[in-house]
Amino acid sequence: MKLKGTQILFKVLEQEKVDTIFGYPGGAVLDIYDELYKTRLRHILVRHEQGAVHAADGYARASGQVGVCLVTSGPGATNTVTGIATANMDSIPMVVFTGQVSTALIGNDAFQECDITGITRPCTKHNFLVRNIEDLTETIRKAFWIARSGRPGPVLVDLPKNVMAAETEFNPEPPKRRKMDVAYEPVPETYEEILRMIQEAERPVLMIGGGIILGGASSELTAFARKLRLPVTGTLMGLGAFPGTDPLWLGMVGMHGTYYANMAVCNTDLLIIIGARCDDRVTSKIDCFASGAKIIHVDVDESSIEKNVAVDLALVSDAKRALGHMNRMIEDRHFEINTRKREDWLNRITDWKHQEPLMYEQDDRIIKPQYVIEKLYELTKGEAIITTEVGQNQMWAAQFYHFDRPHTFISSGGLGTMGYGLPAAIGAQCALPDKLVVDIAGDGSIQMNIQEMATAVQYNLPVKVVLLNNGFLGMVRQWQELFYEKRYSQTDMTYQPDFVKLAEAYGWVGLRTDSPAEVADMLKQGMNTPRPVLMDFRVDREEGVYPMVRPGAGISEMTLFPRKKCV
Amino acid sequence: MERKEHIISLLVKNAPDVLARIAGALGGKGYNIESLCVNATADYNVSKIVLTTRGNLATLNRIEKLLNKLIDVIQVDVVNPDRFVEKELTLAKIKIAEEFRSKIAVDIDSYKWKVVWLNGDYLILEVTADKDEMDQILQHLSELGMVEYTRTGTIVIER
Numbered sequence A: 001m002k003l004k005g006t007q008i009l010f011k012v013l014e015q016e017k018v019d020t021i022f023g024y025p026g027g028a029v030l031d032i033y034d035e036l037y038k039t040r041l042r043h044i045l046v047r048h049e050q051g052a053v054h055a056a057d058g059y060a061r062a063s064g065q066v067g068v069c070l071v072t073s074g075p076g077a078t079n080t081v082t083g084i085a086t087a088n089m090d091s092i093p094m095v096v097f098t099g100q101v102s103t104a105l106i107g108n109d110a111f112q113e114c115d116i117t118g119i120t121r122p123c124t125k126h127n128f129l130v131r132n133i134e135d136l137t138e139t140i141r142k143a144f145w146i147a148r149s150g151r152p153g154p155v156l157v158d159l160p161k162n163v164m165a166a167e168t169e170f171n172p173e174p175p176k177r178r179k180m181d182v183a184y185e186p187v188p189e190t191y192e193e194i195l196r197m198i199q200e201a202e203r204p205v206l207m208i209g210g211g212i213i214l215g216g217a218s219s220e221l222t223a224f225a226r227k228l229r230l231p232v233t234g235t236l237m238g239l240g241a242f243p244g245t246d247p248l249w250l251g252m253v254g255m256h257g258t259y260y261a262n263m264a265v266c267n268t269d270l271l272i273i274i275g276a277r278c279d280d281r282v283t284s285k286i287d288c289f290a291s292g293a294k295i296i297h298v299d300v301d302e303s304s305i306e307k308n309v310a311v312d313l314a315l316v317s318d319a320k321r322a323l324g325h326m327n328r329m330i331e332d333r334h335f336e337i338n339t340r341k342r343e344d345w346l347n348r349i350t351d352w353k354h355q356e357p358l359m360y361e362q363d364d365r366i367i368k369p370q371y372v373i374e375k376l377y378e379l380t381k382g383e384a385i386i387t388t389e390v391g392q393n394q395m396w397a398a399q400f401y402h403f404d405r406p407h408t409f410i411s412s413g414g415l416g417t418m419g420y421g422l423p424a425a426i427g428a429q430c431a432l433p434d435k436l437v438v439d440i441a442g443d444g445s446i447q448m449n450i451q452e453m454a455t456a457v458q459y460n461l462p463v464k465v466v467l468l469n470n471g472f473l474g475m476v477r478q479w480q481e482l483f484y485e486k487r488y489s490q491t492d493m494t495y496q497p498d499f500v501k502l503a504e505a506y507g508w509v510g511l512r513t514d515s516p517a518e519v520a521d522m523l524k525q526g527m528n529t530p531r532p533v534l535m536d537f538r539v540d541r542e543e544g545v546y547p548m549v550r551p552g553a554g555i556s557e558m559t560l561f562p563r564k565k566c567v
Numbered sequence B: 001m002e003r004k005e006h007i008i009s010l011l012v013k014n015a016p017d018v019l020a021r022i023a024g025a026l027g028g029k030g031y032n033i034e035s036l037c038v039n040a041t042a043d044y045n046v047s048k049i050v051l052t053t054r055g056n057l058a059t060l061n062r063i064e065k066l067l068n069k070l071i072d073v074i075q076v077d078v079v080n081p082d083r084f085v086e087k088e089l090t091l092a093k094i095k096i097a098e099e100f101r102s103k104i105a106v107d108i109d110s111y112k113w114k115v116v117w118l119n120g121d122y123l124i125l126e127v128t129a130d131k132d133e134m135d136q137i138l139q140h141l142s143e144l145g146m147v148e149y150t151r152t153g154t155i156v157i158e159r
């Protein structure tokens, strides 16, 4: 069967079971968009290419499928870079198709030519420039395979105009591929060793990251931790991988982690890290991170192990297989832990928890941002899909909303990209049309991709924005407060649009309050409106996120919530 | 900390941007490539790259893992010098000065260097040696009127 490049693209997308793509047309992709017109594939027309990539990313995180984008050459392609880097840092499976000028023009500085494979080489898992029509089918298939396999990530495929217009024989049979990680079949002794170390440990802690969610290993992890009565903490990316309401859950670890999670990690004698790369926001000063402990690290990506933290035992494996295997070993034999010692340890953690819980001080005149999230949690019974922007809003969401299931907390962890939350919510809502999807936002971040409000309206996506409006670039302001003697250099954003009017202009419902008494009702009203709603909560302008590990300090040296009224 | 030289031998896809990926992966993380040799293997689709870099063992480990992650890299071998033969090649241009003429002739003979080009004023030598030896030879030649040289990176092959 002879097909044109443009036809092959959509044939392969169909074979890869892609049902939605996010994109924006332009000169170099006119032929592709013309072919799209003839298919039944759902295309979401965004208002900025960065929005397309974040939406595809949100779609991927909510559904576990590969997110797909299509944009034009030159500026269309360069506009995707922040989104691609965001997905790359958080290992999100994604394929981005960019248009390119004809191969004969490449290198000539042609109109809207840009070396996008060169630009994105360091921020993609891999990328391709398709130079020959004969390579097209195989390249697209390979792009999906690379995006999904091992440690997932974004793959960019650059499609020159003439290649897409050319014809070639299409082979509808996808080739059989080995799974990328079979090379790392771990030896049974390693599992034995891990279980033995857990058995011998007096104060073990399990620390999990996004790898559990990406690897679909949440139920295995939950069974494992419960069977062995292991307290569990997680990185920002790990939220939802273990039930946030389970008594074994300690909350988040790291710079804005809970007091008890950080204390547990500091006092543990065995830290088991699964699917986390241990960046500096997690470890803080590396010498103080689980310093007395033995460390086990399980990850699919060999290069994540021993990158920051020296380990005693490394296992290169996907989390699902490793945990599944160990769960069976525990079941098959009489496996005992020292219950008394374990309960002592868990009690000690509970004491830390009582001593210093996550807290804030409620006020009856001014809205506390944490209170808004607490109410949101109550009202949604923890069932909403939460996306976040970046900054204080993101940390409060991580602290005060509790995530019981994977794929329900969607946030830019590694890159910390402001402007991520709204397009990601749109993408998540496309994947899960029946779920309540809420972007917890700050007034700075939301303005970075505010244009996507139009996209939500066009496609009837009833996403909600809970805007914690402090009129500041809050997180930066907090650092200036703590470390720069309150010199608020360029962080005051009092000049802002009237968000309610803006919402209405876009065809959203806009709501506003500055009264704590109205918070619950306004949330209720917002959640019950079957349309996109922006809720502008005028919150305490100078509230801070606590606990906080100061930069350069060890994670046990936390600045705790400043209790003003407490005795 | 010890910053030893390490030799890494790679088999990679022979394609336009593969070297850029390798250089980018290492350079982007702050690792320097000190010497580099690339050419196609018997299979034209596959190139062999030998590169040298400096660092402690942890660095070497990280570099190896980074390279292994690249899709176009087929194989990564950290070269154990005890199991490999290692050579470099230099072309050295020497201005023939009267006072060194006989000394050069003697050296060419005893070290079995090859004269690959010659006129009345200059000669060009082809020299192969391992790295340390090459350092010494170049020092020696510079004292005998060497005006310019081109030196390849290290190449290796397993014994």
Ligand SMILES: Cc1ncc(C[n+]2csc(CCOP(=O)(O)OP(=O)(O)O)c2C)c(N)n1
Binding pocket: A389, A390, A391, A392, A393, A394, A416, A417, A418, A419, A441, A442, A443, A444, A445, A446, A468, A470, A472, A473, A474, A475, A476
């Ligand atoms: C694209 C981008 N630019 C700059 C930053 C640096 N930054 C991190 S948090 C933050 C403030 C965010 O302010 P806002 O969205 O209002 O949220 P808040 O912290 O007030 O909740 C800034 C500027 C960033 N993370 N991303």
